[in-house]
Structures are given as C-alpha cells and as structure tokens.
Amino acid sequence: MPSGRDPQTGILNVSEIAAYGPQLANVAEAVLDAGEFPILLGGDCTILLGSTLALRRRGRYGLLFLDGNAD
Secondary structure (H helix, E strand, O other): OOOOEOOOOOOEOHHHHHHHHHHHHHHHHHHHHOOOOOOOOOOOOOHHHHHHHHHHHHOOOOOOOOOOOOO
C-alpha cells in the first residue's frame, strides 16, 4: 500500500520512490551489461531517478528525456 504524502515535502509515496530507483537502476545496468540499449518508459519524472543512477554508476553519460506534457 502506498505510503501517502510526505509531511515535509508534500511528495507522494517517497519511500516507494526511494526503493524503486535503485531497483530500476539494477535492471537498466543488466541491460547495458548485455550490450543492449535500454528504453525506459514511465508515467512521471520519477522514472529519471533509476535511469540516471544506472548511468552515474557507469561514469559520465548523457540521457535523452522526452516529456509528453503540455506544461
């Protein structure tokens, strides 16, 4: 069950997001280790946490991020 809104930041599900980022990074790294090109799709900007962590662990890399919002 989601943890709700963090009282200090107002962000929803902080503990779940914090736990998911490293898990996603591990999966992305496994794809990279296999010589493949990972494409990660997400519903919001929190998808960036795991993907950037995976790249940071490998050194200095770039990231292409497409935002489909009209904002």
